[in-house]
Amino acid sequence: MPRAINKLNQLKINKTTKTGLYADGGGLYLQITSTGAKSWLFRYMRAGKARGMGLGPLHTIGLAEARAKALDCRRLLLDGKDPIDTRKDERQAQLAATGEMTFEKCAEKYIAAHRSGWKNAKHADQWINTLTTYAYPVFNSLPVSAIDTALVMKVLEPIWTTKTETATRVRGRIESVLDWATVSGYRSGENPARLKGHLDNLLPKRSKVQKVAHHPALPYGEVGKFVGLVRAQDGAAARALELVILTASRTNEVIASTWQEFDLNTGVWTIPAERMKMGKEHRVPLSARAIEIIKAQEAIRQNDYVFPGARYGKPLSNMAMLELLRRMGRTDITVHGFRSTFRDWAGETTHYPREVCEAALAHGIKDKAEAAYARGDLFTKRAALMQDWATYARPDAHP
Numbered sequence: 001m002p003r004a005i006n007k008l009n010q011l012k013i014n015k016t017t018k019t020g021l022y023a024d025g026g027g028l029y030l031q032i033t034s035t036g037a038k039s040w041l042f043r044y045m046r047a048g049k050a051r052g053m054g055l056g057p058l059h060t061i062g063l064a065e066a067r068a069k070a071l072d073c074r075r076l077l078l079d080g081k082d083p084i085d086t087r088k089d090e091r092q093a094q095l096a097a098t099g100e101m102t103f104e105k106c107a108e109k110y111i112a113a114h115r116s117g118w119k120n121a122k123h124a125d126q127w128i129n130t131l132t133t134y135a136y137p138v139f140n141s142l143p144v145s146a147i148d149t150a151l152v153m154k155v156l157e158p159i160w161t162t163k164t165e166t167a168t169r170v171r172g173r174i175e176s177v178l179d180w181a182t183v184s185g186y187r188s189g190e191n192p193a194r195l196k197g198h199l200d201n202l203l204p205k206r207s208k209v210q211k212v213a214h215h216p217a218l219p220y221g222e223v224g225k226f227v228g229l230v231r232a233q234d235g236a237a238a239r240a241l242e243l244v245i246l247t248a249s250r251t252n253e254v255i256a257s258t259w260q261e262f263d264l265n266t267g268v269w270t271i272p273a274e275r276m277k278m279g280k281e282h283r284v285p286l287s288a289r290a291i292e293i294i295k296a297q298e299a300i301r302q303n304d305y306v307f308p309g310a311r312y313g314k315p316l317s318n319m320a321m322l323e324l325l326r327r328m329g330r331t332d333i334t335v336h337g338f339r340s341t342f343r344d345w346a347g348e349t350t351h352y353p354r355e356v357c358e359a360a361l362a363h364g365i366k367d368k369a370e371a372a373y374a375r376g377d378l379f380t381k382r383a384a385l386m387q388d389w390a391t392y393a394r395p396d397a398h399p
Contacts, residue, residue, distance in 0.1 A: 010063060013038070028070035030058070033157055037202050039150065040066040042073045046082050053084050057150045091142055100143035101186045103177065104136050110180045120274075127173055134159065134170050145187040147178060152192045153202060160203055168206060171195065217337030218330075220345035220392075228395030229328060237320040239293050240307045244321065244335060246290045246390050248342040248361055250277065251335050255316040257306045259298070264291055267383070282362045285383035287390030342389060350388065356381045 005025030013030060016022060021041065022030040031041045040055035055061060055069045073083040107127075115124045138155045139147060152174060159167040175193035182188065193199065218226055223245065230242050244254050253271050262269050269284040276282050286294070294306065302308040305315040321335045339361055346357040359378045391397065 006067070008063065013058070013063065024063075024067065024070075026067075026070055026074060028055075028066060034161060035157060035202065035204055037153060037157065039153075040069070042070050042083065044073070044077060044083070046077075051082075051084060053087070054150065054154065057153065060148075060150065088140070091140075091146070100145060101181065102141050103139040103144045103147055103181075104131075104141075106144045106181045106184075106186060107131055107135075107173075107177045109184075110177050113180075126169075130166065130170050131173060131177075134166075135174055143186075144178070144181045147174075147187070147192060149192040149198070149202075152199070156199075156203065164206055171199070216333045217340035217344070218333050220341050220349070223341055223345070223393045224395050224397045226330075227393050230324075231395065233324065233328070235324075236297070236307045236309075236316050237324040239297060240316055241321045241324060241335065243290060243293050245338045245341075245393060246287055246293075247284050247386065248339050248389070249284065250339070251318055251321060253282075255305075255307055255318060255320070258304045259301070259306060260304075262286075262294055262306070264294060267291060276362060278362060280362075283377055283379055285379060285386050287387045289390045289394070290386075345389065345392065346385065349392075350385070352381070352385050356385055360385055 005028075008022065008024040008030060012022075016030070016032065017036065019032050019034050022032070024030065027042050027044050029041045029043060031039050033039075038058035040058065040061055042053045042055055044051055044053075053073065055066055061069070076083045076086055111124055111127050118124060135155050138151055142151075152171075155174065156167050156171055159170070171193055175191055175195075178187065178191050178193055182191070190198070195203075227242060227245060230238050230245075240254050243249070244251065247254070247269070249271075253275055256275055257269070257271070261271060264286075267286040269286055269290075271282045271284065273279050273281045297306050303313055307316040308314070309316045309320070325331065325333060325335065343357060343361060346352055346360070347354075356378050360382050
């Protein structure tokens with residue numbers, strides 16, 4: 001007769017790698033996730049519903065200790081108590097008795113301390129939203145000192161392979177909050193959210209699970225005809241989209257532009273550092289057509305923004321140009337994709353050096369040694385490049 005409990009042994013635990021649940025008996029299971037991480041799970045029925053309670057990762061909780069924890073859970077059930085609710089009550093009682101800071105409170109203080117240094121208010125909102133969605137439900141009201149590797153993995157594992165970019169941001173934000181808590185004296189020891197030399201041993205590499213998402217772009221050979229169609233459209237969104245195309249700029253750089261950024265006498269648009277992705281001021285050479293667009297907007301000036309939105313005193317919505325593409329029946333391309341259109345044209349049909357083309361896109365130089373010597377912004381060469389691009393993008397350039 002097969003044993004009802006103690007079915008597993010250390011050899012079987014070490015050799016088993018396939019994703020799934022492996023019963024030891026008495027409600028105790030070895031759980032192996034799709035990432036290969038192994039942990040203990042206690043499963044039971046309560047009020048007709050199946051529940052599962054994590055007992056800790058295998059690398060921390062051995063087989064004997066997991067069996068002891070499962071026994072404690074079975075005893076609670078015999079006494080009419082729910083193991084999960086009991087553990088939650090114990091942790092909340094510990095928190096109330098010690099007055100310890102929770103992770104959520106630490107996160108609030110971290111965000112408040114750094115908010116003024118972030119580029120815009122949306123960044124703080126993104127922090128709050130991602131932590132509220134993924135971290136707070138797992139960490140609950142636990143003291144920040146109680147956050148361990150198992151809890152961090154419980155946050156990350158469900159989204160690491162399906163929402164890799166989001167999971168990466170969540171991990172980094174958890175790490176930052178825990179670092180703040182350590183420096184502030186609310187916890188001690190290693191940071192369980194650290195990737196290098198720690199979580200990278202438990203999670204697959206991003207490059208193995210994340211597919212690079214390219215923004216759908218218009219083939220450069222079609223840009224002249226497309227610009228002609230854009231010019232036939234009414235409204236600020238159409239004018240803004242043409243400027244995006246002619247300057248190879250990002251959406252936010254264009255829609256949030258203000259009059260004081262433009263010097264039409266010299267044909268220079270200076271975008272302040274706080275609106276640039278790289279956090280560095282960027283000078284954009286304006287082609288003759290780009291200057292025409294700005295002057296046309298100036299003739300109907302409403303407020304400080306070159307492209308005013310529907311709401312008084314606000315710029316054009318960041319969805320306005322995407323909505324314009326939808327109305328034009330071009331759901332196959334994106335606004336950001338026009339940067340790729342420009343880069344493909346510059347790389348495949350011109351003889352401008354790579355560094356000039358990259359500078360036109362305000363891309364940073366990844367090589368630190370090279371960046372140390374690249375102190376100029378290649379403005380004169382970029383001006384020639386952007387005028388050539390504007391000429392190529394004219395509706396009558398490709399009959």
